[in-house]
Amino acid sequence: MFLWLLYLVIVLGMALFRLKRRRLHRLASKIPGPDDELPFIGVAHKFTGTTEDILNSLQKYSYEAIKKNGILRGWIGHILYFVVVDPIDLEVVLKNCLEKDDLHRFLKNAIGNGGIYAPLSVWRRRRKIMVPAFSPKIVETFIEIFSDQSEKLVSMLDECAGKGDVTMGPFLCRYTLDSVCETTMGIKLNAQNNPDNRFLRALKNILNFFCKRIFHLWLQPEWLYKFFHQYTEEKNYLKEMHDFVDGVIQKKREEIKKEKYLNSKVYRNFDLYNYKTRSFLDLLIEFSGGENGYNDLELREEIMTLTIAGTDTSAVAIGYTLKLLAMYPKVQDKLYQELVDVFGNSDRPIDKEDLLKLKYLERVVKESLRLFPPVPFIIRKILEDISLPSGRTLPAGSGVAVSIWGLHRDPKYWGPDAEVFDPDRFLPERFNVKHACSYMPFSSGPRNCLGYQYALMSMKTALSAIVRRYKIVGEVESGPVPHIKSKIDVMMKAVDDYKISLKKRVIEVDVFKKTVI
Known part of the structure; x- marks a missing residue:
């Protein structure tokens, strides 16, 4: 009798739940679903495999969306x-749905209300402070840091050149972390010299736990997650990272108080030409109001956000570009020739003026980001019914998965060769997409990525340093469409962690013929 009563309660509960959401179901029924959707669970069964399987499912649904x-x-x-x-x-x-989806809540333990995932009420205030910190004049002052770290990167790679395959992922991650820590916190972490750096290890594990919780439903409820060993490990790693950042913030506050530069007329007037040696931490303290601005927790949240967001995205983007250069030697040769034209046989570090001359490098990076965007999907909440220009209505209570992967490969906007790797599609005379949102590797709308100029500068600096010194060798792609096995691990990443070979270049310039041997 009890079991029948329990069954009745469950059935009635489900019926009431469905009744309350009848409008959501009605509007959803007007939009086509995938062919492999099952009763009750929908497509949940497609997100229970490996991270490679999960990405394949997301890509498959993106292609289905293109067709529908x-x-x-x-x-x-x-x-x-x-x-x-x-x-x-x-x-x-992207202009109207500004709240991030609840799936992002798992990273909240690490970054709190940091700008990227902050609720709208917090995000609006903090965005106003972050915008001037990412102004081009300020970002340009970091070129020396990127250059120094890139030179350190190529020196580390020197031991691997000519010795078979090199797994580039760890090298690139240490390069970006060192660059991010120096530009964000003003400290030299020296992760490139110490592969077992504790901060880097903690960061990688936190991201791994975050990814597992997204795609494993049994790890999502907080009360249940506490029974798994990951919970204790996550807490320990978070404490390690938070203690480190808190220590940096305290030292910075003491430094500011000691030097009393908050009372300086130069800084009160926000003369952007005087930020050469200042980190984002300096700028956030200054722009938020100094001692009356961000408290230590708010600073930690923003610094953690910048560190996590800036480390993985740039490393992944550089890695995919290196893989593509190995797959398409003619593209690499053309890029190398451009580097020789700019640097000659000089071994000098890159500077701001050099970056402006490297037009083909810019196109290569943009095409790499088009085909392999580090963040291939963005998820937003729909709080109110939203009518789309296409005539469809998305109901309140649902979520939108913005497929940047599918968007960048839609032949309707990119032509029949949408899947082809062709950097020259970004030539000014050829780049003529029908809509501004057709290309958005760094998102779009009010909550787009503020650090896109920063990321591009870091990527181009590292790539120029590597390609100048080494020939990138790998399996040559037989056709114009590149195939790189990938997985979803917070970011989209290559399964082989960007395995390539490096061959040292010997530059001999014939001053009469102006050719490179």
């Missing part, structure tokens, strides 16, 4: 998502 006029419905249990790839619809979504 830019949008696809998908249920994960009782949770409703829409995969959207149409740039016209996405412009409306």
Whole structure:
């Protein structure tokens, strides 16, 4: 009798739940779903495999969305998502749906209300402070740091050149972490000299736990997660990272108080030409109001956000570009010739003026980001019904998975060769996408990535240093469409962790013929 009563209560509860959400179900039914959707669980069964399997499913649904006029419905249990790839619809979504999805809550333990994932009420205030900190004039002052760290990177790679395959992932991650820590906190972490750096190890493990919680439903409830060993490990790693950042903040506050530069007329007037030696931490303290601005917790949240966001994204983007250069030697040769034209046989570090001359490098990086965006999907909440230009309505209570992967490969906007690796599609005379949102490796709208100029500078500096010194060798792609096995691990990453070979270059310039031997 008890079991029948329990069964009745469950059935009635489900019926009431469905009744309350009848509008959501009605609007969802007007948008096509995937062919492999099952009753009750929807497509949840497609997200239980490896991180490679999960990415393959996400890519498959992106292609289905392209075929079904830019949008696809998908249920994960009782949770409703829409995969959207149409740039016209996405412009409306990204301008109006500003709250991040609840899946991001797992990283909240690490970054709190840091700008990227902060709730809207917090984000608006902090965005106003962050915008001037990422002004081009300030970002340009970091070129020397990127250059120094890039030179250290190529010196580390020197021991691997000519010795078979090199797994570039760890090298690139240490380069970006050192660059991020110096520009963000004003400290030299020296991770490149210490592969077992504790801060780097903690960061990598935190991101790994975050990814597991997203795609493993049994790890999502907080009360249940506490019974798993990852919970204790995560707490320990978080404490290690937080203690480190808190210590840096305290030292910076003491330094500021000692030097009393907050009372300086130069800084009160925000003369952007005087920020050459100042980190983002300096700037956030200054721009938020000094002693009356951000408290220590708010500073830690923003510094943690910048560190986590800046380390993995740039490393991943550099890694994919190196893989593509190995797969397409003619592209690499053309890029190398441009570097020789700019640097000659000089071994000098890169500077700001050099970056402006490296037009082909810019196109290579942009095409790499188009085909292999480090963040291939962005998820937003829909708090109110939203009508799209295409005529569809997305109901309140659902979520939108913005597929940058699918958006960048849609032949409707990129032509029949959308899957082809062709840097010259970004030539001024050829780059003519029909809609601004057709290309957005750093998102779009009010909550786009503020650090895109910073990331591009870091990427181009490292790539120029590597390609100048080494020939990138790997398996040559037989056709124009590159295939790199990838997985979703917070970011999209190559399964082989960017395995290539390096061959030292010998530069001999014939001053009469102006050719490179």
